[in-house]
Each structure stands twice: as C-alpha cells, then as structure tokens.
Amino acid sequence: MSDADPWRQLAQERPFLLRLARLQLASAADAEDAVQEALLGAMKAWDSYAGRAGLRSWLTAILRHKIVDAIRARRFQAPLPDSASDDDGGEFDPLFTSDDAWHPDSFVDTVCGATKEAERQLLDIIEVCVNRLPEDTARLFLMREYLGMELKEIEASCTISSGNLRVTLYRARMRLRECAVRGWGELE
Amino acid sequence: MNKALTCRETTYLVISARDEPLEQAQQQALAAHLQTCTYCRTANAQFTTLFAQLDALLARGVQP
Numbered sequence: 001m002s003d004a005d006p007w008r009q010l011a012q013e014r015p016f017l018l019r020l021a022r023l024q025l026a027s028a029a030d031a032e033d034a035v036q037e038a039l040l041g042a043m044k045a046w047d048s049y050a051g052r053a054g055l056r057s058w059l060t061a062i063l064r065h066k067i068v069d070a071i072r073a074r075r076f077q078a079p080l081p082d083s084a085s086d087d088d089g090g091e092f093d094p095l096f097t098s099d100d101a102w103h104p105d106s107f108v109d110t111v112c113g114a115t116k117e118a119e120r121q122l123l124d125i126i127e128v129c130v131n132r133l134p135e136d137t138a139r140l141f142l143m144r145e146y147l148g149m150e151l152k153e154i155e156a157s158c159t160i161s162s163g164n165l166r167v168t169l170y171r172a173r174m175r176l177r178e179c180a181v182r183g184w185g186e187l188e
Numbered sequence: 189m190n191k192a193l194t195c196r197e198t199t200y201l202v203i204s205a206r207d208e209p210l211e212q213a214q215q216q217a218l219a220a221h222l223q224t225c226t227y228c229r230t231a232n233a234q235f236t237t238l239f240a241q242l243d244a245l246l247a248r249g250v251q252p
Binding site for chain 2: 041045056057058060061062064065092096099100101102104107109110111112119122123125126127130142144145146148151166169170173174176177180181
C-alpha cells in the first residue's frame, strides 16, 4: 500500500479525530460512530477532496457536522463541573504583581511568527496544549472553539451559569497561552 | 473617563473579545492600555497567534 491509498491516509488522522469527538460526546461509542461516519463520508467524497485543503483540516470540518448532528439528536452529556467557581481561584496570581500588572519574572515574551515551515510544528504544540486541559474545561472550550456554539447555546445545553462558562473559557485560554509560549520558545 | 485598566483586566478583555464583541468603552480602554504597556502588547500578539493556530487546528471556516 502506498501513501496515496485513501484509507491509509484517513486512518492516520483517526486518533486526532477520535480525541476531538470523545471530548464532545457522551459515550465512547457515540464518539466512535461520529468518527466512523466522518471517515466514511470522507471516503465517499474523496474525489472531490483532491488535496485542496489539508487532509486533517478537511476531516476536522466534516467531523464537526457529525458531532453537531449527534448533539442535536440528544446523544449528548451535559458537563457539570461542580467544582467550577466564578473566580479563577488564584490560579494565575503568579503571573501578576499585587497591582495586577504582568510580573516581569514570570512573563514569557516569546512571540512566534507563523512561518510556513514551522506551521506543522506550531499546530502540534497547540494540540499538545489543548490535550493538557482538564476534561470538563476542554469540552466547554471545544464547544465554543470547535463547534462554534454561541455562549448562550452552551449555557442552555450544559446548564452552566454565564459566569462559570466565562471563567472556564478564560482559564482555558490563559493556560493555553502559557503552554504555547513555552513551546514557541523551544522552537527558537 | 473610567479608571485605567490593569494588565490582568486587559487579559479579561482580550480573551472575552474572542466570544463577543467588546463595548465601545471597553475597546477604548483596551487600546489606551496597549499604547502604554509593552507587556500587554506582547501578550496581545501572543493571544492573536494562539487564536490563529486554534482556528487552523480546528479548521474554523473550512467547509467540508
């Protein structure tokens, strides 16, 4: 088999897709189903794909629709982070001074210009960082960032308060920034 | 004129702008702070890059 074999190429992206799906859907079986449907759909549409976008990107977009369909069919478990509170619990205090200015000792100032060559590596860093988020946080974060749901929809379908949701998204993005800037630093 | 923003408050605004447009007063306060604070300009650039990478990873805007 060569790399041009569609199934082989699709199979290589399967673990990434499954991680995304498992964060969104109630059961492992539902996640498997969504990924399987996405891959079968991709196989059928293979001729129209013809490498026009990155393969992962194309599959990720197909899977998004399968997951949204599954959620609409109510095969969805609302995450209920009982422990979530309306403040950030002091998690990011070390980043700031007592006046809430950035602390010069803990501030990482790496900014990464996304060159074409480094793109793949940068995406790997972000993926690693997303995978390090706690599961409930990742689920809410991806409903917003991946499924593109509005805050109000997420609040309604997860019975989470507006304050909790905002704090959860804030924490996720602050953690991702910390994780990412350290990874960018290692590329230099 | 409202009280000047702290860096921490600046992160709240930069991050919540990802979900919902800021009000005009918030936009002005943010712009004013960024003009005077090099840390926040750097952090702002980092968030912009991070969000662009998330868009790429999660295929935002890609049609199947």
